[in-house]
Amino acid sequence: MDIKVKFIAPYESMVPVIEECRDELIGVDLSVEVGNMEEGAKVGKRSEEEGYDVIISRAATAHLIREVTNIPVIDVSMSGYDLLRVLTMTSNFDQKKVLVCYPTMTLGAQAIIDILDLNVDVFTIEHADEIKSTVIELKEMGYQLIIGDVGTTEAAINYGLESFLIQTGRETVMDAIDLAKKQYEFYEWNLSKIELLSEVIHKKYDDFMIVNEKGEALIDVWDTFSNCPIEEDKVVNITKEVPITNKINWRYYVKENEQVDIKIETLENNGENYFLLSFFRNNDLLSQLPWVQKVEIKQKPNVIAESEAMNAVMRVIHSGLETHNLFFLVGDPGTGRGLLAQYMHDLSQTGKTFLEVDLNRCQYEYLDELLASHVGTIYLRHASQLAKERFDILSRFLNKAIEANIKVVISVTESLLHRFDSKLSYKALEIFVPSINEREEDLKGLLALFVAHFHQNLGTSVIKVQSDVALELAKYDWPGQVRELRSFIQTVVLAEKGYVLKADQVNRYLKEKRESRSKSIYQLEGTLEDIEIQVIESVLEEENYNQSKAAKRLGINRSTLWRKLKKA
Numbered sequence: 001m002d003i004k005v006k007f008i009a010p011y012e013s014m015v016p017v018i019e020e021c022r023d024e025l026i027g028v029d030l031s032v033e034v035g036n037m038e039e040g041a042k043v044g045k046r047s048e049e050e051g052y053d054v055i056i057s058r059a060a061t062a063h064l065i066r067e068v069t070n071i072p073v074i075d076v077s078m079s080g081y082d083l084l085r086v087l088t089m090t091s092n093f094d095q096k097k098v099l100v101c102y103p104t105m106t107l108g109a110q111a112i113i114d115i116l117d118l119n120v121d122v123f124t125i126e127h128a129d130e131i132k133s134t135v136i137e138l139k140e141m142g143y144q145l146i147i148g149d150v151g152t153t154e155a156a157i158n159y160g161l162e163s164f165l166i167q168t169g170r171e172t173v174m175d176a177i178d179l180a181k182k183q184y185e186f187y188e189w190n191l192s193k194i195e196l197l198s199e200v201i202h203k204k205y206d207d208f209m210i211v212n213e214k215g216e217a218l219i220d221v222w223d224t225f226s227n228c229p230i231e232e233d234k235v236v237n238i239t240k241e242v243p244i245t246n247k248i249n250w251r252y253y254v255k256e257n258e259q260v261d262i263k264i265e266t267l268e269n270n271g272e273n274y275f276l277l278s279f280f281r282n283n284d285l286l287s288q289l290p291w292v293q294k295v296e297i298k299q300k301p302n303v304i305a306e307s308e309a310m311n312a313v314m315r316v317i318h319s320g321l322e323t324h325n326l327f328f329l330v331g332d333p334g335t336g337r338g339l340l341a342q343y344m345h346d347l348s349q350t351g352k353t354f355l356e357v358d359l360n361r362c363q364y365e366y367l368d369e370l371l372a373s374h375v376g377t378i379y380l381r382h383a384s385q386l387a388k389e390r391f392d393i394l395s396r397f398l399n400k401a402i403e404a405n406i407k408v409v410i411s412v413t414e415s416l417l418h419r420f421d422s423k424l425s426y427k428a429l430e431i432f433v434p435s436i437n438e439r440e441e442d443l444k445g446l447l448a449l450f451v452a453h454f455h456q457n458l459g460t461s462v463i464k465v466q467s468d469v470a471l472e473l474a475k476y477d478w479p480g481q482v483r484e485l486r487s488f489i490q491t492v493v494l495a496e497k498g499y500v501l502k503a504d505q506v507n508r509y510l511k512e513k514r515e516s517r518s519k520s521i522y523q524l525e526g527t528l529e530d531i532e533i534q535v536i537e538s539v540l541e542e543e544n545y546n547q548s549k550a551a552k553r554l555g556i557n558r559s560t561l562w563r564k565l566k567k568a
């Protein structure tokens with residue numbers, strides 16, 4: 001396919017010269033328009049939009065076009081031929097002559113003048129904005145004829161001087177077109193490399209941009225967003241604020257009630273630094289990870305802590321939150337470690353996100369994605385069973401999280417500190433969550449809390465519990481800890497229709513519980529429903545009375561499970 005070239009001629013008489021060249025061109029689709037300086041820049045911008053591949057223009061106009069376009073812009077620099085032509089022509093005139101040119105031409109022009117022994121002086125200017133004052137000065141110096149480019153000759157005419165424009169000749173036009181072809185091939189080759197790279201990054205991120213240290217975009221790809229979701233000045237701010245490190249940084253912005261997370265990675269190429277900014281809508285990334293759950297804590301978690309053992313835990317939590325970012329909650333499943341983690345978050349990280357992570361299902365290569373700036377607490381579950389290599393990855397992640405001021409709470413069944421290196425374990429605070437048997441004084445409070453909860457949420461009748469019920473409950477060992485107690489209360493209040501729960505009622509259920517525990521196999525007696533409820537109960541027990549997990553294992557949803565339990 002032909003390369004589409006737009007030639008923007010700064011003056012009218014250049015057009016026929018360019019058109020004359022057109023017939024000799026192979027592989028180039030050339031069109032010409034006239035436009036000097038700002039006018040030329042406008043034409044350039046429009047030409048890019050119209051799909052031109054390369055633009056050719058001259059001197060200052062080419063420079064202005066380059067500023068407003070992203071395609072290659074070739075400058076038809078004045079050649080020796082052009083100078084030779086204009087100097088030969090003006091040698092026929094007797095006026096006091098001066099050639100005004102830019103530094104790149106000064107030496108060549110002087111050489112031609114000397115060789116041909118011409119009566120022309122040379123005056124060098126650095127910038128187009130010096131033209132006016134230079135022409136005034138030259139006039140004062142007695143020059144009558146000025147040779148120069150469009151700007152200089154126009155100024156000369158304005159100040160009543162004779163002028164000759166250095167015209168661009170055919171050979172110069174041909175050279176420029178040839179250069180345009182070469183440059184375009186090179187540009188296209190680079191472009192295809194960039195497209196390939198974009199494709200690779202695109203596989204990882206849907207929406208991203210690569211910007212330089214000034215915040216200017218080199219590549220941008222928008223898939224889920226229609227364009228860059230944050231303003232240009234915010235991108236510039238990111239490049240100013242974010243240090244050049246190999247650490248991942250995060251920023252988040254709220255735009256039209258929607259949160260946009262920006263993951264910032266730094267890249268280095270040829271001694272230059274760049275930023276790879278990837279954009280995620282509404283915590284998109286986190287919601288895509290099945291092992292991460294964003295828990296919304298609507299109200300302050302109500303932790304019952306009447307017993308001395310739980311009181312001690314609360315004291316450690318309160319003082320530890322001020323000094324530490326890494327906590328190990330050591331205790332049996334169901335003792336309330338998750339609840340305590342939420343309580344800690346609510347106390348110290350209000351307004352931020354609480355993430356619950358299942359380390360058993362975690363994709364470790366994505367762990368760093370959790371370090372988003374809006375994340376306040378990461379609660380890691382199932383850390384006890386991890387393999388050695390996983391511990392190393394986890395340690396690195398924990399260090400990063402601590403540095404990012406994110407609180408990490410890890411629930412474990414026994415102390416794990418010895419498995420981390422001493423530097424990290426020094427930063428951690430271990431909190432031992434007592435088993436329910438050491439929290440007898442809490443039973444009354446827990447009972448009241450659960451009864452109220454089920455009354456409010458499931459519409460159960462019981463609203464009051466006789467004082468001796470707690471004593472009866474204390475006689476049982478609750479291997480599934482508080483979670484098992486909660487589940488037991490749920491079963492009881494769903495079944496009992498009176499307002500007051502009495503000790504003898506509770507004892508009846510406790511007796512059944514003891515009996516069912518001693519059974520090793522299901523009783524294949526009674527109806528299908530009876531057998532079903534036995535299966536449900538043992539799965540519930542095995543899952544530490546976690547209804548969601550039990551429902552998942554049984555392949556039913558939670559409300560079906562709840563209905564079946566209610567019927568039992």
Ligand SMILES: Nc1ncnc2c1ncn2[C@@H]1O[C@H](COP(=O)(O)OP(=O)(O)OP(=O)(O)O)[C@@H](O)[C@H]1O
Binds near residue numbers: 303310333336340482
């Ligand atoms: N001190 C407490 N006050 C009020 N509720 C409690 C308390 N301790 C535990 N609970 C309740 O007991 C249930 C089990 O607690 P939680 O899920 O936090 O246990 P866990 O130790 O995190 O167990 P797992 O790791 O198996 O999920 C929850 O419903 C929780 O609200």
